[in-house]
Amino acid sequence: MVMKTIPKSYTVAAVASFIVLVTYLALFSSVSDLQLIPSLSSSQGTSLQQTWESRTIRIDQAPQEMTSSTITCDRSHTDYDLCSINGTCSLDQRTGTLALMDPISSTSAPIVEKIRPYPRKTDNWVMPRIKELTLTSGTLVYTRSCDITHDSPAIVFSAGGYTGSIYHDFIDGFIPLFITANSIYPDHDFIIVVVNPKEWWMPRYMDVLGAFTKHKTILLENENASSITHCFTSAFVGLISHGPMLIDPIRLPNSKSLVDFHNLLDKAYNTNLSTLESQKPRLILVSRYGNVGRVILNEKHIKEMLEDVGFEVIIFRPSKTTSLKEAYKLIKSSHGMVGVHGAALTHLLFLRPGSVLVQIVPLGLGWVAKTCFEYPAKGMELEYTEYRVNVGESSLVEKYSKDDLVLKDPIAYRGVDWNATKMNVYLKEQDVRLDVNRFREHMNKAYEKAKTFMDIDG
Incomplete structure (x- = not known):
């Protein structure tokens, strides 16, 4: 196992990112905010910083590189546990048991490890809902004969938890799967074993799974x-x-990046852009609707303004039934995307590198907008800009006085206790009515970037 120490200068950013993850689950989950968001006290912040300062980046070697058949687990990571069985093993689907079939010594005490294979191990609400698997090197009483023998290794993970939001489907599932495959089996095919799959999950993501491996998913x-x-x-x-x-390409033996993950999606959806030529830069306007919060109340006028700027504007309203293949084809054919901060901006993964992404950031959400979408956009090599909503553009001015901390100083209002009630003020109660002229100035610059991209890449 290769160990790399994180420079101390990165610890503050690491702590901030971790706190954002812990407290922000409610944004893209249908589960009650009160169940998801723990209060963060100053003492918790101190312990987190100590954890990150002593933390190391670990690049795990493939299990088959070990010299003996055994079971090993690494539980040192903040967000996930990892276990490997180096040697022929059987999977009993009824009990969720993976058994090593040729342990080093049949006379030695059996190894028994338990693991919930979902990368949110500090989340006390969701982890009990993830199926626990048993790994054992016990005697033959634990081992059943093979009904199907595969000549490839397996990667086992859960598609439970917050699955159902496209944001979580990718950040807790497919992107970590991409990292794991390129860390552990970079030069080998493998079999995907999925725990806790929902009924709709396999049909929705069959194309993506097929891009990872030629084998049928179990x-x-x-x-x-x-x-x-x-x-x-x-x-x-x-x-x-x-x-x-x-x-992080530095942490992968083959230096893969988010652009390579986009290329895997391209392989999955096999999109040909030759018939999708446009005379104007095509802009995807991600539309939020209903009582979900962060809706653009004057969306019709914004669309008209964007068309006047010079864009071909396409309204995109994704839902759980939206065909990902069609969404990928549409978004990849575009030259930019604009939308209010929310789960649907996960579709930035479908944009071609060099495209424009404009994130509209509502009042009080600048801190999390950066973590959730600015950093990934830059990792995707997109031309990223953001439009910060001012107080006058937020619907919160109709509910709170101008001297209220909610409007006057969101950071002070949030404080160290970023709980569900405070979060809902900015995420659920707030819509936006954009200043058309102010937003036009911002989008004029985005148009120039999108036009340049179109002229070069088509």
Whole structure:
């Protein structure tokens, strides 16, 4: 295992990013905010900083590089646990048990490890809802004969938790899977084993899974589990995460980046842009609607203004039934995307590198907008800009006096206790009515960048 020490200068940013992750789950989850967001006291902040200052980046070697058949686990990471079985192993789907079939010594005490393979191990609300797997090197009583023998290793992870929001589907699932595959099996094909899959999950993401591996995905369901026992050459359980929608090339043996992840999506959806030529820069306007908060109240006027600037504007209103293949085709054919901070901006992963992304940042959300989408946009090599909503453009002016901290000083209002009530003020209660002239000035600059990109890349 290769160890790299994080320079101390990065610890403050690391602590901030971690706190954002812990406190911000409610943004993209349908679960009650009160269940998701712990209060962060100053003492918690201190302990977190100490944890990050002593933390190391670990690049895990593939299990088959070890010289003996055994089970090992690494529980030193803040966000995830990892276990590996180096040697032929069987999977009993009914009990969720992975058993090493050729342990070093049948006379030695059996190894038994438990793991919930989901990269949010400090989340006390969601982790009990993730199926716990058992890894053992016990005697034959734990080992069933193989019904299907595979000549490849397995990567095992959970698609439970906050799955259902496209943001979480990618930051807790496919991006960590990409990191793990390129860390552990960079030159090998592997079999994907998915724990806790929802009924809709496999049909929705079949194309993406097919881009990772040629093998059929094995679903380990909670109910009606198959009695078939699968055997693998080895297994890696858990997913490695580099942060929200981030891939750090330095930490991967093949230096893959978020652009390479985009290329994998391109392979999955096999999009041909030759028939999608446009005479104007095509801009995707991500539309929020209903009582979800952060809705552009004057969206019609904004669309007209954007068309007057020179864009071909397409309104994009994604839902859980939106075809990802069609969404990918549409967004990849564009030259830019604009939208209010929210889960739908995860579709930035579908943009071509060099495209323009404009994030409209409502009052009080600048700190989290940076973590969730600015950093990933730059990792995707997009031309990123943001439009900061001022007090007069926020609907909160209709609910709070101008001297209220909610408007006057959101940072002071938020304080160290960033709880559900305070979060809902900015995320759920707030809509925006953009100043058309002010926003036009911002989008004129975005147009020039999008036009340049179109002229070069088509």
